[in-house]
Amino acid sequence: MAKLSVSANQKNSSSFLMTSFSVWSFVLLCRPQDYLPFLDQLRPGLVLGVVTLCIWMLSAKNSGKELPPLENQVKLYGYLLVVLVLSIPFSYYLSASIKELFRYGSVALFVYLFYRLINDVEKIRKLLFVYCIGIAVYGVSILTKGSLMEGRISFGSMFDPNDIAFYMISFITFNLLFTTRENRRFVRLIALVSFVIGLLIIVKTGSRGGFVALMAVLVFFLFRKSASFNITVLHKGMLVLLAVVSLQFIDIDMGRFKSILDLKNDYNATSEEGRIAIWKSGMKMMFTHPLTGVGVNSFPEGMGRDREARGLDSAKWQTAHNSLVQIGAETGIFGFALFLLLSFNAYKIFTGITKNSGELGLVRLAELAQAGFVGHFVATMFISQAYSVGWAFYIVLSATLNRLHMEQVATAFSEPEMEPADDVVGSAGLEVSFKRGTYG
Numbered sequence: 001m002a003k004l005s006v007s008a009n010q011k012n013s014s015s016f017l018m019t020s021f022s023v024w025s026f027v028l029l030c031r032p033q034d035y036l037p038f039l040d041q042l043r044p045g046l047v048l049g050v051v052t053l054c055i056w057m058l059s060a061k062n063s064g065k066e067l068p069p070l071e072n073q074v075k076l077y078g079y080l081l082v083v084l085v086l087s088i089p090f091s092y093y094l095s096a097s098i099k100e101l102f103r104y105g106s107v108a109l110f111v112y113l114f115y116r117l118i119n120d121v122e123k124i125r126k127l128l129f130v131y132c133i134g135i136a137v138y139g140v141s142i143l144t145k146g147s148l149m150e151g152r153i154s155f156g157s158m159f160d161p162n163d164i165a166f167y168m169i170s171f172i173t174f175n176l177l178f179t180t181r182e183n184r185r186f187v188r189l190i191a192l193v194s195f196v197i198g199l200l201i202i203v204k205t206g207s208r209g210g211f212v213a214l215m216a217v218l219v220f221f222l223f224r225k226s227a228s229f230n231i232t233v234l235h236k237g238m239l240v241l242l243a244v245v246s247l248q249f250i251d252i253d254m255g256r257f258k259s260i261l262d263l264k265n266d267y268n269a270t271s272e273e274g275r276i277a278i279w280k281s282g283m284k285m286m287f288t289h290p291l292t293g294v295g296v297n298s299f300p301e302g303m304g305r306d307r308e309a310r311g312l313d314s315a316k317w318q319t320a321h322n323s324l325v326q327i328g329a330e331t332g333i334f335g336f337a338l339f340l341l342l343s344f345n346a347y348k349i350f351t352g353i354t355k356n357s358g359e360l361g362l363v364r365l366a367e368l369a370q371a372g373f374v375g376h377f378v379a380t381m382f383i384s385q386a387y388s389v390g391w392a393f394y395i396v397l398s399a400t401l402n403r404l405h406m407e408q409v410a411t412a413f414s415e416p417e418m419e420p421a422d423d424v425v426g427s428a429g430l431e432v433s434f435k436r437g438t439y440g
Contacts, residue, residue, distance in 0.1 A: 017055045021117055022130060024048035028110055028389050029171075030134025034156050035141035049106050056113060073345055073399035074115050077392075080338040081108055084296050087331045091295020092302050100297035100387065107389045111396040118400050121361040128174045128365075129187070135171050136194035139201050152206035165202045165210025166379045170390040172198040173217060173372035177364060209382025217375040226367065275321050275382075281306050282325035286336060293332040299384070302329060323380035323391070330386075339386060346398035347373055353405050362408065366401055369394065 026032070027048055033039040070078075084101060091097035118124055142164060146155040154161050175198070178191035202210050271277065285294055285302050294302040300317045307313065320326035328336035350370035357363050373394050385391065 014059065017052070017059050018117065018123070020048070020052045020055050021113060022127060024052045025110060025114070025127065026130055026134050028106065029131050029393065030138060031158070032134065032137070034158050035138065035145065045106050049109055052113060053109060056116070071115070071399040071403050073342060073349070073395055073402065074111070076338060076342050076345070077108075077111060077395055077399075080335065080342065083331050083335045083338060087292045087295050087335070090289070090292040092298040092305065093295060093300075096297045096301075097295040104296075104387050107387065107392045110389065111392050114393075114396045115399055115403075119404075121359070121365060121404065124365060124397075124400070125177065125361070129178055129191075131171060132175050132178065132191060132194045135168070136190070136197050139168065139194070139197040142201055143197070143204075150206075153201065153204045161205035162207045162209060162383050163385075165205040165207035165213070166376075166383050166385055166388075167390070168198045168202050169210055169213045169217070169375040169379050170372065170394075172202075173368045173375070177368055207382075209379055212382070213375040213379035216378045217371055220371050220374050273318065278303065278318055278320060279322055279325050282320050282322070282329040286325075286328035286332060289329075290333045293328070293330045293335060296330050296387070299326055299329050319384040321382060321384060323384060323386040323388075326384045327386035342395050343373075343377055343391075346394050347377075349398040349402045353401055357405050357408065358412075359408055362401065362404060369397055369401070 024045075027044045033044060084104070088094070088097050088101060118127065142153060142155040146153045148154075149161075152161040153164070155164060159167060172195060175191040175195040178187050179195075180188075183191070199214075202214050281303055282299065285299075285306065299320045303318045320329065324336065324339065327339045347370065350366045350373060353366035354363055354370060357366065376390060376394060380386070380388075380391065
C-alpha cells in the first residue's frame with residue numbers, strides 16, 4: 001500500500017512539473033506578455049523559470065533516479081554558453097553584455113529542462129500544439145492591434161517587422177503536424193487557421209528576409225518527397241496555386257519583394273550603412289578579436305568604434321542583420337564555429353531520422369522540424385537573432401529527437417528474434433509455432 005502511495009505521489013509530482021514547464025515554455029516562446037502588458041510587470045519568464053527549476057530539483061531528488069547522459073548537441077550547447085560567458089570581461093559595452101547574459105540564462109535553463117523532461121513523442125506533440133495555439137493568438141493580436149508603417153505591419157516595442165516575420169517562420173511548419181486525419185476535427189481546424197495566420201503575417205511584414213525564408217520552406221516541400229505525409233504532385237500544384245491566388249487578395253507592397261532581384265539599386269548592397277558593409281565590418285571584428293569577440297550584445301558599439309576609426313559617422317546602433325556575423329563578432333571564432341556546428345548537426349539529425357527511423361510519429365516530427373529549421377536558419381541570415389529562444393528550441397529539439405531515435409534503435413536490436421518451435425501443428429500439418437529466442 002505504501003508503494004502505491006509513493007508511486008501516486010511521484011506521478012502527481014511529474015504531472016505538476018510538466019504543467020509548470022509547459023506554462024513557462026509557453027511564456028518564453030509565445031510571449032503573451034507582449035499583448036497582455038500587465039503580465040510583463042510580473043516577470044513571468046523569470047518567476048516561472050525559477051518555480052519550474054525548484055519543482056524539477058525536488059522531483060529529481062525524490063525519484064532517486066540517475067539522470068541519463070547528455071546528448072552531444074546539449075554538450076556543444078554547453079560549450080557555447082562557456083564561450084558567451086568568457087566574452088563578457090572583454091566586452092565593448094559591459095553593462096549590455098551582463099544584462100543580455102542574465103536574460104539568456106532563462107533560455108539556457110529551458111534547453112536543459114526540455115532535454116531532461118521531454119522523453120517521448122507524445123509530450124513533444126502536446127507542447128508543439130500549445131506553441132502553435134500561442135503563436136496563432138499572438139498573430140491575431142498583431143493583425144488586430146498592429147500598426148502599418150510604410151505598408152509594413154509592426155506590433156509593440158519588442159518586434160519590428162523583420163522580427164515578426166522571423167518569429168512566424170520559425171514555427172509555421174509545425175501546424176502541419178496537426179492537419180492529418182488522425183487528429184480531431186477541431187485540432188485540424190486550429191492548426192489550419194494558425195498556418196494561414198502565419199503566412200498572412202509574414203507577407204504583410206514586408207520582410208524580404210522573411211519572404212526568402214518562406215520561399216525556402218516552400219521549395220523544400222515542393223522538391224522533396226515526403227517520408228511521412230501522402231503528398232502528391234497534385235497536392236503540391238494546388239498549394240502553389242493557392243499561394244499565388246492568395247497574394248492577389250492580400251494588401252501588401254510587392255515592390256519590396258521584387259527589389260530582392262534588383263541588388264544594384266538596393267541601398268543594402270551599395271550604401272556604406274547597408275547590410276553588406278555591416279557584414280564586412282562584423283567579420284573584420286571577428287578576425288581582429290578571434291578569441292573573445294567584442295562581447296555579447298556589443299555589436300552596435302563595435303560598429304560605432306569601427307566607423308569612428310575610419311573617420312565616418314559612428315551610427316552606433318546598427319545591428320548585424322545576420323546571426324552568424326553577430327555571434328562571430330561578439331564571441332569570436334569559437335562562438336561562430338559552435339553556432340554553425342550546432343545548426344549543421346540539427347539539420348543532419350532531422351534528416352537522418354526522417355530517412356532511417358521506422359516510427360511514424362518520430363519521422364513526422366523530424367520532417368517538419370527539418371522544414372521549419374530551413375526557414376528559421378535562412379531567416380537568421382537577415383536578422384540579429386543569434387541568442388533567440390527559437391534557435392535554442394531547434395537545437396534542443398534535435399538533441400531530444402536524436403535521443404529518442406537512439407533509444408528506438410537500441411530497443412529494436414535488443415529484442416530477441418522469433419525462433420521456430422516444434423510443439424504446435426500448423427494448418428498444413430507441419431509443426432510451425434514460434435517462441436521468443438535467438439537462433440543458434
